[in-house]
Amino acid sequence: MATQPTTPAPVVTAWAxxxxxxxxxxxxxGLFQVIQALVALLDDGFAVALESGLVVFDLNxxxxxxxxxxxxLVIAGIGVFAGALWGRVIGVIVAAISILVQITVLPVYPIWALIVIVLDSFVIYALIVHGEEVRAA
Structure with a gap:
């Protein structure tokens, strides 16, 4: 009887x-983005116009x-918790898009935008560099 070659299982480290x-x-x-969206949709005075103008043309x-x-972002997070590859892929793509969208907020709310950009960057790092370890768990 021939035996099938086995591939070694990925090692799960503390980096998971x-x-x-x-x-x-x-x-x-994702929840922060939803709150930010609801405020923008429900409160027309949310965005403060700057002298040089606001990058956003239509608040709705x-x-x-x-x-x-x-x-x-929330759906991707749930997918990552489930260990799904699609969750990691969507998470990286949407976190990158989120960084780009936060650039539009930067002139008006610089601290908020910078915090979200930094956190999105950490998310991208975590999912790309260490994402495979969770599939092994």
Whole structure:
């Protein structure tokens, strides 16, 4: 009887905690995006115009964009918690899009935008570098 060659199982290290952090941040950042979207949609005075103008031209479109990104971040976070590859892929893509969208907020709310950009960057790092370890768990 011939035996099938087996591939070694991936080793789970303490770095897998980065992936759990990434998944938690995906859900948290998604909820922040949803809150930001609801404020933009419900409060017309949310965006403060600068002398040089605001990058955002239509506050409703901006709010719906944040709402969609927030929902996708939450869904991706749930996928990462489940150990699904699609969750990691969507998480990286949407976190990168979130960074780009936060650039539109930067002139008006620089501290908020910078915090979200830094957290999105950590999420991308965690999911790309250490994501495979969670599949092994």
């Amino acid at each position: 905690g980065w992936v759990w952090f990434g998944a938690t941040m995906l859900v948290t950042l 479109t901006w709010g719906w964009t944040h709402l969609a990104i927030g929902a996708l």
